[in-house]
Structure formats: C-alpha cells, structure tokens
Amino acid sequence: MTASRRHTGALGEELVARELERRGWAIVARNARVAGVRGELDIVALDGQDLVVVEVKTCRVGDLGPASPLEQVTYRKRAKLRALAATWARTNPPPAPYRGLRIDVVGLRLDADDRVVEWEHVRGAV
16 A cells, blocks of 8 residues: 555544534544454444444545445455454443444545535444
8 A cells, every 4th residue: 555545544434533522422432453364344333322433444536446435345454444443342341331343434535625515424333
C-alpha cells in the first residue's frame, strides 16, 4: 500500500470517528487487533446500547475501482470482520453494558482538498 493510500485511509478513519462522536457515540477502540485473528478493526464504538464495529472505506474522487467505497467490502472481508468482532467482544469488556453487537460500514469519498463529498453509512452491513 502506498503512503498516499495509507494517508487517505487514516484520514477517513479520523473523520468518521469525529463524526460518530459528534453524533453521541462513544469510541471504545481504534485500529484494534486481537490475538489469533489476522487483521484489525478500524473503530469500535458504543451507539447507545449497541457495541458497533465500524469498517471505514475511503477513496478519492476520480479513483478507479468500485463505484462505491462500500463495494470494497467483499464476502471475504465480511467474514474476517465477523471473526475479528466476535473475538474482540469476547476478550475486551466494553466500558458499559451493551445489548448487541453490530457491524457497520462507512464509505467516504474525498476530494483533492480532503473534503468529504460522499458519505454512506450502512448499519448492520455485515
């Protein structure tokens, strides 16, 4: 992965985390890893009484690839997210009780000035 793509991904995760906090969500973890499962969870948060794993997909206007950043979450990626989320939830007690575990996907498209031109949040996407 190029430095530019890493920067875009990190920026997207930061923008999403800030917006979720603005909406009243409590961020529990960022870039979380778990033993025994390769990969990482972009954001883990509490949305009311729901523990939510948020996968962030960020791309630039004019990038080649899927029409929507959300299309990047393939069947394989969804399976990986389910495994990571379940393991994280078992091994990391959240700061408050929660009623259920949900996996959301947020797709962002940024312009050349790092402004969000498209935001798509799919709750329970995985």
